[in-house]
Amino acid sequence: MSSAEQKMQFIFHLRQQGILDERVLTAMETVDRGVFITGTFAGRAYEDMPLPIPCGQTISQPSVVARMTQALNVGPRDTVLEIGTGSGYQAAVLSQLARRVYTIDRHRRLVEEATGRFQRLGLSNVTAMTADGSRGLPAIAPFDRILVTAAAEDPPGPLLAQLREGGTMVVPVGQSHSVQRLIKAVRGPGGVEYEELGDVRFVPLVEGLGQDEI
Ligand code: SAH
DSSP: OOHHHHHHHHHHHHHHTTOOOHHHHHHHHHSOGGGGOOGGGGGGTTSSSOEEETTTEEEOOHHHHHHHHHHHTOOTTOEEEEEOOTTSHHHHHHHTTSSEEEEEESOHHHHHHHHHHHHHTTOTTEEEEESOGGGOOTTTOOEEEEEEOSBBSSOOHHHHHTEEEEEEEEEEESSTTSOEEEEEEEEETTEEEEEEEEEEOOOBOOSSOOGGGO
């Protein structure tokens, strides 16, 4: 199959999965997932499945990336915070839709590799940082949108506090290693409203920096 055909199939598959937001589909079409996967699994970059990346983590399944991106409803003037840089793929997709993206991972190696990819792709509106993302990024807050791509037991309080009024956070919530519920939290004037968006499976949000960075 040619790469053009592969891309058409990829977008067709996302539409079938209920991704109808044209901006999200264009972003998914623009960002080449192949750039974010190296080594043994490189040949499987265009399959709709999660794949292993260094530090024992995973790059999410493209249909899940698209679903979370669509749920986040990012506007062109938004500043977005992502927790869980991983390969950098989700942040690169967000960079197509937002004014500015900050992404945090607890593994320095992943942050360095992702930064190299953002530079090679010319994505100048994404900044990756090594930190404990469960504390958010108070120096830059408030954020219009926050996306957590690791599973938390509850929507993290510091992250909700860093959401501007009217802002949206999407986060997988549940016990680590089991199936989690994808939750959309909207911070309104009278408090936070929650909506459930179905099941997902993510690696857990772990407090503190990765073993190799301490
Ligand atoms: N969004 C990524 C996939 C995320 S995998 C992609 O597009 O490839 C989940 C990531 O969350 C892992 O890289 C893991 O290191 C990170 N993570 C887990 N707990 C964290 C924490 N407390 N702070 C920052 N990153 C965390």
